[in-house]
Amino acid sequence: MNVLTKLLTGAALGLAVAVTAVPMAQAETPPNMLVIANRIDDITTLDPAESFEFAGSDVSRNVYMKLVNFDPADLEAGYQPEIAESWTVSDDGKSITFTIREGLKFHSGNPITAADVEFSLRRAVILNKTPAFILTQFGFNEENVGDTIKIDGNTVTITTDKPYALSFVLNCLTSTIGGIVDMQTVMANEADGDMGNTWLKTNTAGSGAYSLVSWKPNESVTLQSNPDYYLGAPAMERVIVRHVAESASQRLLLERGDIDVARNLNPEDIAGAREAEGVKIYDELRGRLMYLSFNQKHPELSKPEVRQAMKYLVDYEGMQNSFLNGQYVTHQNFLPKTFLGAVDENPFSMNVEKAKELLAAAGFPEGIELEAGVREAQERIEIAQTFQNALAQVGIKLNITVGTAKQILARYRSRELDVYVGAWGPDYPDPHTNAGTFTYNPDNSDAAQATGLLAWRNSWDTGGLTEKTAAAVVENDRDKRAAMYADIQAQFRETSPFVVMFQKIEQAAMRDNVQNLNLGGATTAVSYWPVTK
Amino acid sequence: MALAESKREGRKRASFAPFLKTAGSSLLSVAVTMLGLLLVTFIIGRVMPIDPVLAIVGERASKETYDAVYEQLGLDRPIIVQFFYYISDVVRGDFGMSLLNARPVSEDIARVFPATLELATLGTIFGVLVGVPLGVIAGVRRGSWIDQIARVVALVGYSMPIFWLGLMGLLIFYGILGWVGGPGRLDIFYQDIVPTRTGMILIDSAISGHWDVFRNAFSHLILPASLLGYYSMAYISRMTRSFILEQMSAEYIITARVKGMSERAVIWRHAFRNIRVQLITVIALSYANLLEGSVLTEIIFSWPGIGSYITTALLSADMNAVLGGTVVVGLIFICLNILSDLLYRIFDPRSK
Numbered sequence: 001m002n003v004l005t006k007l008l009t010g011a012a013l014g015l016a017v018a019v020t021a022v023p024m025a026q027a028e029t030p031p032n033m034l035v036i037a038n039r040i041d042d043i044t045t046l047d048p049a050e051s052f053e054f055a056g057s058d059v060s061r062n063v064y065m066k067l068v069n070f071d072p073a074d075l076e077a078g079y080q081p082e083i084a085e086s087w088t089v090s091d092d093g094k095s096i097t098f099t100i101r102e103g104l105k106f107h108s109g110n111p112i113t114a115a116d117v118e119f120s121l122r123r124a125v126i127l128n129k130t131p132a133f134i135l136t137q138f139g140f141n142e143e144n145v146g147d148t149i150k151i152d153g154n155t156v157t158i159t160t161d162k163p164y165a166l167s168f169v170l171n172c173l174t175s176t177i178g179g180i181v182d183m184q185t186v187m188a189n190e191a192d193g194d195m196g197n198t199w200l201k202t203n204t205a206g207s208g209a210y211s212l213v214s215w216k217p218n219e220s221v222t223l224q225s226n227p228d229y230y231l232g233a234p235a236m237e238r239v240i241v242r243h244v245a246e247s248a249s250q251r252l253l254l255e256r257g258d259i260d261v262a263r264n265l266n267p268e269d270i271a272g273a274r275e276a277e278g279v280k281i282y283d284e285l286r287g288r289l290m291y292l293s294f295n296q297k298h299p300e301l302s303k304p305e306v307r308q309a310m311k312y313l314v315d316y317e318g319m320q321n322s323f324l325n326g327q328y329v330t331h332q333n334f335l336p337k338t339f340l341g342a343v344d345e346n347p348f349s350m351n352v353e354k355a356k357e358l359l360a361a362a363g364f365p366e367g368i369e370l371e372a373g374v375r376e377a378q379e380r381i382e383i384a385q386t387f388q389n390a391l392a393q394v395g396i397k398l399n400i401t402v403g404t405a406k407q408i409l410a411r412y413r414s415r416e417l418d419v420y421v422g423a424w425g426p427d428y429p430d431p432h433t434n435a436g437t438f439t440y441n442p443d444n445s446d447a448a449q450a451t452g453l454l455a456w457r458n459s460w461d462t463g464g465l466t467e468k469t470a471a472a473v474v475e476n477d478r479d480k481r482a483a484m485y486a487d488i489q490a491q492f493r494e495t496s497p498f499v500v501m502f503q504k505i506e507q508a509a510m511r512d513n514v515q516n517l518n519l520g521g522a523t524t525a526v527s528y529w530p531v532t533k
Numbered sequence: 534m535a536l537a538e539s540k541r542e543g544r545k546r547a548s549f550a551p552f553l554k555t556a557g558s559s560l561l562s563v564a565v566t567m568l569g570l571l572l573v574t575f576i577i578g579r580v581m582p583i584d585p586v587l588a589i590v591g592e593r594a595s596k597e598t599y600d601a602v603y604e605q606l607g608l609d610r611p612i613i614v615q616f617f618y619y620i621s622d623v624v625r626g627d628f629g630m631s632l633l634n635a636r637p638v639s640e641d642i643a644r645v646f647p648a649t650l651e652l653a654t655l656g657t658i659f660g661v662l663v664g665v666p667l668g669v670i671a672g673v674r675r676g677s678w679i680d681q682i683a684r685v686v687a688l689v690g691y692s693m694p695i696f697w698l699g700l701m702g703l704l705i706f707y708g709i710l711g712w713v714g715g716p717g718r719l720d721i722f723y724q725d726i727v728p729t730r731t732g733m734i735l736i737d738s739a740i741s742g743h744w745d746v747f748r749n750a751f752s753h754l755i756l757p758a759s760l761l762g763y764y765s766m767a768y769i770s771r772m773t774r775s776f777i778l779e780q781m782s783a784e785y786i787i788t789a790r791v792k793g794m795s796e797r798a799v800i801w802r803h804a805f806r807n808i809r810v811q812l813i814t815v816i817a818l819s820y821a822n823l824l825e826g827s828v829l830t831e832i833i834f835s836w837p838g839i840g841s842y843i844t845t846a847l848l849s850a851d852m853n854a855v856l857g858g859t860v861v862v863g864l865i866f867i868c869l870n871i872l873s874d875l876l877y878r879i880f881d882p883r884s885k
Contacts, residue, residue, distance in 0.1 A: 035721055041845050044589070044633045130590050130598060201635035214725070217634040217641065218845055219837040222725075240721055244835045248700055249716040252708045258715050409587060449596050 028257040028511070031533050034236040037244040037253055038263040041218045047200035048120075048179030050129040052427075057176050057525040058241070059221055064179030064206035065230075067098050067117065067156075068170050070429070072518035072527035076338060079170045083112060083180055083207075084156075087170075093163030093476065096170075098156045105228050106182040107204075107211040114151040119183040121149045121158065123195045131177045134428050138164065138172075165476050167340065171430035174524065181205045209234050209529035218243050223528070234529040254279060254509055260533070261510040261517065267325045273509040280512045283326070287336040287522035288425040288504035289434075290328060290383065294497040295418050296459040301370075305362035307497050311348040312355040313390040314499055323382045328502035333489045334438040336503050336522040340478070341431040341485025347493065352393050359394055369397040372419035373408040383501070384421045413451040415459050424454070429523035431485045432473045439465040439492055460497050563867055570863040571623065571856070575616050578852040585632055585850040606632070619856070628857035633849050638857035641842065646861060647732025648718060649831075649838035652758055653823035659762025660769050661816055667766070668773025673800055675778060683770055690767025695760065699833040702756050714753035716835035723749045757834040761827055765819045772815045776808035810881045817873040824865050 029035045040055040048060050067084040071077060081087075084098035104112040122145040125135050139161025140148050148159045160169065172178070182205035186196035189203070196205075204212040209231070210223035223239040242259065244250045250262035251269040255276045265273060273279050294301040294310060301307070316330040335342040370391070374384045381402060388398040398419065401408070412420050426433040441455035441462050442448075450456040455466075462469075465488055472484040492498070506519050516530040586603050607615055622629060628638035671683035706713045714720060718734055723746045727738045735754065738746040780786060781804055789799045824839075831841040839858055846854035 029721065033721070041849075045635055198635070216644070216837070217631075217636065218842065220724075240724075242717060242721075242835065243837075244716055245832050245841075246716075246835070249703065249833055249835060252703055253715050256708060256711070256715060258720065410584070451596050451599075 029260055032235070032237040034239045034261070034514070034528060034531055034533070035259045036239070036241045036261040036263060037250040037259045038241050039245055040221060040241055040243045041245070043215065043217065043221070045201040046204055046212065046215060047129075047197055048176050048181065049124040049127045050131070050197065050201070051176050052131045054525070055221075055241075058520075059204075059212070059215070059223070060176045060179055061208075061520070061525040062210040062223060062239070062528050063204045063208045063212055064176075064181070065104070065112075065208050066178040066180060067173050068178075069174050070524045072520075072530055073516075075518070075521045075523055078167070078340070079174050083117065089166055093166075094161075095157050095159045096166065098158075100154050100156065101230070102154075104207060104230055106185070106207045107226060108182050108185050110182050110184050112180065112182075112207055114154055114156045116183045117156045117180055118149055118151045119186075120180045121145075121156075121178075123181070123186075124177050125149070127195060127197055129197075131175070131427070134172050134175055134177050138162075138169065162474060163476075164474050165472075165478075165481055167476075167478055167481065168430050168432055168473055171340075172428050175428035176525075179206065182207070210239060213238075225529075229529065231529065235532045236528060239528045251509070254511070257511065260514050261508055263506070263508050263519075265507065265509050267323075267327060270326060270507050270509060278512050279509055282508045282510060282517070282519075284506050284508070284519045285329070285337055285522055286425075286504040286506045286519070287339075288423055289331065289334070289336060289500055290380070290421075290423050290502040290504075292383075292387065292499040292501065293420045293422060293454065293458045295415060295420075296461070296497055297415060298370075298418050300362070300364055300368060301418065301497065303362040303364070304495065305358040306364055307495070309355040309358035309362070309364075309394070311493075311499050312351040312358070313387065313394065314348070314501055315350045315386055315390060316346070316501060317349065319383060319386055320502065324379060324502065326507055327379075327505055329505055330501065331503035332493060332500050334434045334492060334498070334500055335431050335485060335489060336426065336434075338522045339426070339429070339431055339434075341472075341482040341489075343486050343489055345490075345493070348499075350390065352390070356394050366395050367397070368395075369399060370418040371399045371401055372421055373411055373417040374400055374402050374421045375408050376402050376404060377423075380421050380423065387421070412457055415446070415457060420458075422454075426522065431481075432469070435469045435472065435485060435488060438496070438498060439488055440469045442466055454498070458497050463491075463495060465491060465496075559871070563871075566867060567860070567863060568620075571620060571860065572616070574856055574859045575619060576612075578855060579612055579615075581847075585852055587850070589632055623856075623860065628860070629853035631846070631851055631854045633846070633851045633854070638854050641854065642839065642857055642861055644732065645837055645839050645842045648836060649824060649840065651733040651735060652754065652761060652830075652836060652838060653820060655754060655758035656761030656765055656823050657816065657820045659759060660765025660819060663762070664766035664769030665773050665812065668770035669777050669800065669805060671770065672774040672777030673781065673804075680774075683774065687767040687771045690763050695764065695827065696829045696833065698763075699757070699760055699830055702760055703833065706756055713756045714749060716833070718750060718753055718836065719746070720749055720753075753834075757830050757836060761823055761830060765823060768819055769812075769815060773808070773812060776811050777804055780804040780807050810877055813873050813876045813880070817869045821866050821869045824869075825862050 038055065042053040043056045043059070044053060045051050046056060046059055048064050051057065051060055065083050067082060068079040069082040071080050081101070083101055083104060085101040087096055087098045089096050098117070100112065100114045100117060106112060121135065124132060125140045125145050126142050128136070128142070150157060181200065185205040186200060189199035190196045191198050202215060209226055209229045211226055213222040213224050215221050220243060221241040225234045225237045227233045244253065247264055247266045247269045250259070251265055251273050253259045254262040254273060257278070262273070270281060274281050292310065292314065294307065296302040320328060320330050330346055331337060332346045332348055333343050337344060372384050372387070374380050384400045388400060391398045411417050424434070437452070437454045439455060439462050441450065441453055441460060443450065444456065444459060444461045448456065455462055468484065468488050472481055472488065475481040475484055508517070508519060510517065513533045515532045518527045518530065520526050585606060586599055586608065590598050590602050603609060607618065626639065628642070630636065631638050631641055634641070667683050671680040674680055703715070707715045727734065727741050727743050727746050730737050730740060734750040735747060738744070738750060786799060786804060789803050828840040828844045830836065831838045839861065843855055843858035846858065
């Protein structure tokens with residue numbers, strides 16, 4: 001027997017032994033462990049002062065407590081006390097004083113004090129990372145945080161530059177940037193005066209229901225339950241979120257019982273999983289909206305009748321029931337359902353004749369060509385193509401330009417596109433997050449460079465809605481405030497150059513023994529602590 | 534006596550000098566190749582229609598925030614200056630920080646590359662063990678049924694989309710039969726048990742004696758490795774067949790047969806011995822291709838390897854990670870080239 005024959009025989013025997021020794025896949029995950037497949041490649045940092053992505057918010061919500069927070073069992077009830085046991089508002093409406101709950105502890109064992117709260121909020125303002133605007137919009141800045149955010153014994157007082165609606169301020173504090181960090185641990189890991197930012201990007205120092213065991217980028221996030229959590233130790237002792245990019249792979253893992261929840265199944269796999277034994281589908285409305293917008297610098301698109309006509313040239317029902325099946329629902333208002341002030345009025349439907357009448361009334365010329373910018377995402381491209389077909393029926397040629405975020409967004413932000421096919425998700429769970437961008441545009445000049453405002457990007461002088469939006473954000477009566485947003489949206493629907501079309505539905509497939517999983521609705525992120533199996 | 538020693542010294546110097554010259558020119562060639570690779574990748578990274586600043590600040594950031602990060606990343610400096618800074622960092626082994634996950638790129642690569650190495654090595658072993666004998670037999674028995682089967686197998690290997698084949702493999706062997714592990718490197722029960730030494734779970738679990746982890750890792754590895762091995766085998770078997778065909782018509786083979794040598798000896802001792810050098814190149818190239826990372830295989834099998842790492846980084850405009858990954862892949866190609874050169878010297882006396 002020569003060397004090659006020996007080698008081949010050895011390898012074949014080894015392979016046979018190894019394959020026959022392979023155990024069968026496990027039938028189900030352990031009862032005290034929740035295993036989720038999700039796309040987590042958007043996590044860029046775990047620092048609550050910096051984190052601004054979906055998967056990062058999921059981690060943060062379960063690791064960090066905030067002054068006030070949402071109860072997953074009743075999201076519609078709005079903010080509830082968490083680290084803050086109670087709060088009072090000063091007579092001038094500018095100062096809110098929070099009393100800190102006694103006996104709370106960080107994962108490190110350090111007690112949560114008013115000083116930690118003061119440090120966390122000041123730190124977020126001073127670091128001034130991307131989500132810092134959620135706090136700095138109240139007038140906080142690096143120079144004044146010493147006076148505007150300060151402690152007195154067991155209380156923390158924040159003083160804003162205007163008497164904003166209490167609901168606005170507290171809603172903002174429920175967002176990720178409101179996470180309270182363990183000052184002692186964070187400062188022990190400070191480097192070059194970064195207030196622990198580098199360390200907190202990849203580590204956590206919280207007090208929530210779970211602590212971080214590991215984050216392996218593009219691979220997994222592992223959380224361990226906090227036995228000292230103030231609402232009691234969670235039933236799921238360990239939560240593992242695995243990065244599984246492919247929908248079909250997620251479905252196979254779920255049907256084999258190797259994971260409990262699959263969060264990114266496409267409509268075909270949702271339909272397949274629905275038929276599988278031991279699997280259920282759970283739908284939840286999220287905050288993301290799909291919209292079309294029309295540049296008001298265009299002489300024809302800026303006519304009120306033309307803006308109206310566009311709203312009748314969208315096949316809402318057709319798209320919802322075909323390629324968006326189950327993933328989006330028709331919604332024609334800028335506040336997602338479940339938000340304070342949200343309305344459920346969808347007056348527009350596809351009506352080519354009506355659109356033709358409106359275009360004729362506006363004196364819209366025949367054979368005009370428009371350019372639509374679309375980012376390279378399948379559903380957006382399909383929406384653009386559907387709209388292109390509808391416009392063709394009224395004699396308008398829509399040229400679709402598909403490009404990367406850099407190409408398309410740069411032109412959108414420079415007010416260069418005629419039409420934009422876009423998506424928008426709320427930055428924080430308050431109506432001002434969307435009102436402040438769709439209907440607020442105090443300076444419509446090119447020189448203003450308010451690139452963050454959608455109204456500005458579309459060169460839209462909002463016709464009085466800017467003032468109404470500014471008034472709503474300082475209205476302290478919750479019901480009156482909700483009514484103001486309903487009024488703003490009614491005017492917006494009729495007059496704006498935006499066609500809000502759909503609201504996102506997240507469809508999660510899960511093993512049927514998984515109970516009480518809340519994905520966060522339109523206002524917050526997923527909560528693992530109420531889950532049982 | 535003194536004269537003899539002086540002559541020996543002279544001979545030593547004379548034989549050492551060409552070696553130094555070869556080594557020096559090899560090193561220079563490696564350095565120039567690497568510099569060229571870095572330059573091309575860097576320029577592509579800068580002209581690509583992706584925006585690293587937007588990737589960090591998000592689309593709704595104000596102009597001030599955007600400009601601040603633009604400056605922070607050094608993008609306001611002339612491109613040649615940016616390149617100079619990058620090269621000087623790379624020379625010190627610093628690929629920079631990932632723009633997106635805030636970790637050193639070198640750490641990320643040290644985490645993802647062993648996963649690819651493990652997969653590619655097993656895939657290549659499979660491809661060589663099956664592909665070489667199949668190619669030899671198909672070449673020797675040209676036109677026979679075994680040659681036809683080998684041709685069909687290779688054709689399927691070349692033409693079948695890996696995405697489809699991977700999903701079908703998963704569906705049948707994992708979803709229906711349950712013979713192999715599913716997507717990922719390990720079942721959740723076995724994760725974080727074995728201390729990381731090499732990053733290759735099979736080796737780490739064997740070193741630490743965790744044979745249950747070894748078996749589980751193997752059950753996850755076998756399907757994607759077989760899939761990659763199949764593609765590798767298709768290529769290797771076709772190339773082996775054509776090399777063997779060329780040898781079998783050579784005069785020395787006829788002479789060997791006339792001398793009464795057995796057919797087995799003719800094939801393996803003579804024909805096969807002569808194709809080893811060419812085969813080394815083929816196998817090295819195939820191995821290098823697998824080490825680049827098979828993005829689709831990695832996505833389907835949720836395999837955290839270098840292919841999907843570079844792709845994700847590219848789509849997220851994380852240019853430090855893209856450049857770091859490209860340098861590593863470039864180095865692999867260069868190292869495998871040097872290795873195959875060395876093997877040439879061992880197997881082919883003429884090259885000495």
